[in-house]
Amino acid sequence: TYEWIARVQFSEMNNVSGKNSGYGNFTSMTATVALGETLPVYYQAGFRSTKYTEHWTIWIDFNQNGTFDSDEKVSYGSSSSSNLLTSSITIPSTALLGTTRMRVSMKYASASTPCETFSYGEVEDYTINVLQTxxxxxxxxxxxxxxxxxxxxxxxxxxxxxxxxxVTIELSGIEGDLMLTIYNLNGSLVYESIINKANNKINVGELPKGIYLIKIDEQKMPLVKRFVKM
Structure with a gap:
């Protein structure tokens, strides 16, 4: 496990967790909300070593039909930070009162769908109790x-x-020099170079077979890709 959801806090509910093998059922924990209010939600990623770009998505089943509809996605964003992150969730006035489910998904490299199974990241479920006031x-x-x-x-x-x-490293939207590094899965640096053009060919012939991580230190957000050396 290289990344996981380390913390979720919403309303009075605060859950600090560790690795859950891809899924954590925390529906025994409840966050109380009220119709029409806007609340901050907090979440935090845990990483074994390298910090990856994680895409966070949150759904709440406001109509209590047992599925997460397209209009029930209440938060989305991406970050490679291991610090505490925050966004806002607004509870619609049309939400049904009572308990329902909230799903928090953290997926590497791209956003997930509500019921997707993926290899890198984690999903956690919680209970939301919707009150009138x-x-x-x-x-x-x-x-x-x-x-x-x-x-x-x-x-x-x-x-x-x-x-x-x-391997060819293809870039677009670059400005100036960027640091490119390659790590093995033990976290050891095996290659580094400064790049500043759209297409960069890297000789990996002498690397042992295995999985490697290529990291680009772009100023907006460090980006990481995995590749397999055959």
């Missing part, structure tokens, strides 16, 4: 980074993948 006082907001939901204008592709002798 709030009966308790919320605590003060926490210090956290606002997660970005803006699409990056920086593209990063690696091919061929798997590779035998050479």
């Amino acid at each position: 709030r009966t308790t006082t919320l605590s003060e907001p926490l210090m956290a980074e606002n997660i970005s939901d803006e699409a990056l204008d920086f593209a990063f592709n690696v091919y061929p993948n798997p590779a035998v002798d050479e």
